[in-house]
Structure formats: structure tokens, C-alpha cells
Amino acid sequence: MTTRVVAAMVAVLLLGSRQAWGTVDLVPTAFGPPATMYAGEISSVSFTVLNQGDAQTGGNSWVDRVYLSTDAVLDGGDTVVGSLIHSGFLAASASYTQNLNVSIAISVNAGSYFLLFHVDDNSNIG
Numbered sequence: 674m675t676t677r678v679v680a681a682m683v684a685v686l687l688l689g690s691r692q693a694w695g696t697v698d699l700v701p702t703a704f705g706p707p708a709t710m711y712a713g714e715i716s717s718v719s720f721t722v723l724n725q726g727d728a729q730t731g732g733n734s735w736v737d738r739v740y741l742s743t744d745a746v747l748d749g750g751d752t753v754v755g756s757l758i759h760s761g762f763l764a765a766s767a768s769y770t771q772n773l774n775v776s777i778a779i780s781v782n783a784g785s786y787f788l789l790f791h792v793d794d795n796s797n798i799g
Contacts, residue, residue, distance in 0.1 A: 695726060695727045695728025695765070696726040696727050696728055697724060697726040697728050697729070697730050697731065697763075697765075697798060698724065698725045698726035699722055699723070699724055699726075699730075699763070699792045699793055699798060700722065700723050700724075700725050700792075701720060701721070701722055701723075701790055701792055702721045702722065702723045702768065703719070703720060703721040703770070704718070704719075704720045704721075704788075704790045705718060705719040705720065706718040706739075706775075706788045710775075710777055711777070712777045712778060712779050712780070712781045712783075713776075713777070713778070713779035714776070714777070715774045715775070715776050716774070716775055716776075716777075717772055717773070717774055717775075718739060718755070718772070718773050718775055718788070718790075719770065719771065719772045719773075720737070720770070720771060720773070720790055721768055721769070721770040721771075722737065722759075722763075722768060722769055722792050723766075723767075723768040724763045724764065724765055724766065724767055724768070725766070726765055727765050728765055729762050729763065729764045729765060730762050730763045730798050731798065732762075732797045732798050733760065733761055733762045734758060734759065734760050734761075734797060735758070735759050735792075735793040735794075735795065735797040735798050736756055736757070736758050736759070736793070736794050736795050736797070737756065737757050737759060737771070737773075737790070737791065737792050737793070737794065738753055738755065738756040738757075738790075738791050738794040739753070739754050739755040739756070739773060739775050739788055739789070739790050739791075740752060740753055740754065740788070740789040740791065741754045741777060741781070741786050741787075741788060741789075742786060742787045742788075742789050743786060743787070744787060745787050745789070747789050747791060751789065752778070754775040754776060754777060754788070755773045755774060755775035755776070756773075756794070757771055757773050759771075775788075
């Protein structure tokens, strides 16, 4: 029997950072998880990130992550369900779109959960 996990709410966390030569502001502009996900199965989510700052990123690599959470606040109790390394600088006003496979553990109880998307989760850029 497949456990039903419902992604009823989506919360997007924003990250901004300041660098000496200008402002880098990486902002999620789209996050597309499926409406329903099942424990033990892989689902695809898509996301777009925009550098709405006035400077190119100073670093050329960072990690974007998706977490499963029981609330809309990213904290130590949340579980990473997918991550993707972004490689390459991102110019001011440039964006990138990615698809990421996420997996919910079979042990997750049925219910409503949040998927939280966090840009530059390791704070490599800011």
C-alpha cells in the first residue's frame, strides 16, 4: 500500500547577500512541486531562480535544496528530500531553471506537509 503525502502548501525561502562590489540577490521566482506526492516514490519539482541584484555572483557554485516540513519554517527538524548543485556564475538580472527529482521516505506518515525551497543552502554566495 502506498502512503499518500500531500504537498498542500508551498513556502519559498528567499536569500539575499551583499558583496563589496554590488548586491547579489538570489530570489526564487517559480517553484513547481506536484499537488500530491507519495511516500517511497520519486517526484519531479521545477524551480527558477533570478539574481535580481546589480552584480554577478562572486561564487560560481552553490547548492539549492528542497525540504519536507510539517510547517512553513525551515529549521533543524525538516528533512532534505532533494538537492542540486548550481555551477557557474550568475549575472545580474539573469536566471536559471532546473528540474529536480525529490524522494519522500516510505516511513513518512500520510498527511499534509510543506515543501520548502532554499536557494544557496550552504551560504556559499552570501
